[in-house]
Amino acid sequence: MDRRYTETIKINNVNMGSKHPVVIQSMTNTPTADIEASIKQIKELEDAGSELIRLTVNDYEAMEAIPKIAETLRSDGYTAPLIGDFHYNGHILLAKYPESARYLDKYRINPGNVGKKDKHDSNFSQMIEIALKNDKPVRIGVNGGSLDQELLTELMTKNAAEADPKDAQEIFAEAMIQSALRSAAFARKIGMPKNKLILSVKMSDVQHMVDVYQKLAERCDYALHLGLTEAGSSMKGVAASSAALAILLQQGIGDTIRISLTPEPGKSRAEEVNACKALLQSMGLRFFMPMVTSCPGCGRTNSDKFVYLAQDITNYIEQNMKTWKQKYPGVETLTIAVMGCVVNGPGESKQADIGISLPGSSEAPSIPVYQDGDLLTVLKGDDIKDQFITILNTYIEKRYSLVKTPS
Numbered sequence: 135m136d137r138r139y140t141e142t143i144k145i146n147n148v149n150m151g152s153k154h155p156v157v158i159q160s161m162t163n164t165p166t167a168d169i170e171a172s173i174k175q176i177k178e179l180e181d182a183g184s185e186l187i188r189l190t191v192n193d194y195e196a197m198e199a200i201p202k203i204a205e206t207l208r209s210d211g212y213t214a215p216l217i218g219d220f221h222y223n224g225h226i227l228l229a230k231y232p233e234s235a236r237y238l239d240k241y242r243i244n245p246g247n248v249g250k251k252d253k254h255d256s257n258f259s260q261m262i263e264i265a266l267k268n269d270k271p272v273r274i275g276v277n278g279g280s281l282d283q284e285l286l287t288e289l290m291t292k293n294a295a296e297a298d299p300k301d302a303q304e305i306f307a308e309a310m311i312q313s314a315l316r317s318a319a320f321a322r323k324i325g326m327p328k329n330k331l332i333l334s335v336k337m338s339d340v341q342h343m344v345d346v347y348q349k350l351a352e353r354c355d356y357a358l359h360l361g362l363t364e365a366g367s368s369m370k371g372v373a374a375s376s377a378a379l380a381i382l383l384q385q386g387i388g389d390t391i392r393i394s395l396t397p398e399p400g401k402s403r404a405e406e407v408n409a410c411k412a413l414l415q416s417m418g419l420r421f422f423m424p425m426v427t428s429c430p431g432c433g434r435t436n437s438d439k440f441v442y443l444a445q446d447i448t449n450y451i452e453q454n455m456k457t458w459k460q461k462y463p464g465v466e467t468l469t470i471a472v473m474g475c476v477v478n479g480p481g482e483s484k485q486a487d488i489g490i491s492l493p494g495s496s497e498a499p500s501i502p503v504y505q506d507g508d509l510l511t512v513l514k515g516d517d518i519k520d521q522f523i524t525i526l527n528t529y530i531e532k533r534y535s536l537v538k539t540p541s
């Protein structure tokens with residue numbers, strides 16, 4: 135069942151909602167006041183495929199940097215909408231720097247830290263009014279680590295007085311949901327249209343996060359931004375985020391996603407964008423580049439030739455994708471199999487658009503190549519990679535070329 139938002143939310147050139155693909159979002163980790171470093175990283179994220187880019191806006195210097203960052207990016211041809219991430223002092227910054235407020239394309243407000251008691255409502259409404267004046271969408275981003283403590287205490291106290299009190303985790307989830315829904319209702323009361331609001335309820339535990347989003351999706355029809363917050367680094371972060379996001383996306387929940395990875399020294403921030411692309415493509419929700427299916431190898435193969443071939447083909451695709459995207463529309467849906475032996479090699483190769491099945495340890499040294507399910511040729515010799523790349527290029531040219539070559 136598709137529970138995505140049925141209208142369209144427009145954030146400059148990006149459309150969000152059930153009629154559009156799930157949007158990929160990322161966030162910089164440079165100090166926003168460091169204009170040069172921020173611009174460099176935003177370009178890196180957009181080049182990798184991030185469609186929305188969020189920046190911390192935590193002080194005067196960060197807010198002052200926004201116009202320069204946005205102007206430079208736009209004049210250099212970068213178009214991804216820029217989102218200001220506000221905590222504690224967003225109402226002050228947005229009011230004090232109207233020009234920067236206009237340059238930002240969307241605001242993120244965390245209702246857990248816009249102020250306490252009577253300050254909460256006035257600070258929150260001040261930000262919503264500025265968003266309305268500038269015609270900007272807003273994400274109400276609730277986070278398990280900064281949940282509105284007054285609301286949590288209110289619900290916990292009420293629960294404790296019940297004859298049969300619920301589990302504390304259940305109340306925590308309810309507080310997350312109520313924080314998002316009450317804030318959205320308040321924003322709507324001030325005048326914010328529904329198609330300018332996006333909600334999120336991020337948590338760091340996979341099961342809790344899935345549960346809270348499922349409940350939120352059942353109780354509202356707002357656009358939802360998905361993310362497992364504080365997911366961790368590298369393999370653990372990607373695995374945990376993919377597990378959580380895949381369950382929800384499969385249930386038709388989520389209009390935009392971010393995979394929040396703890397940065398690894400020396401690695402690009404764009405890893406989080408690549409992880410989002412890999413997740414969406416693995417689920418068949420979006421296509422970014424031809425997918426290489428390769429087997430893990432086992433004792434049936436005594437050489438790592440197919441491992442290198444799979445890597446070489448992946449590298450070849452990455453190197454050529456920019457040109458292919460212009461020349462060969464639809465090439466991103468191509469599937470390629472690179473397999474290690476006769477057990478699954480021919481089968482997987484036939485299912486792919488193009489597949490190559492290298493011989494296992496006890497097999498004859500001939501290498502069948504399949505195209506559209508049929509045996510195309512059998513390769514021999516030492517230049518298998520070059521021969522296979524030639525076949526691949528011919529196939530792509532024939533199938534995806536804008537100007538069809540005569541058959």
Ligand code: SF4
Nearest residue numbers: 429431432474475477
């Ligand atoms: S295709 Fe062959 S080499 Fe690859 S994992 Fe399967 S049995 Fe092993």
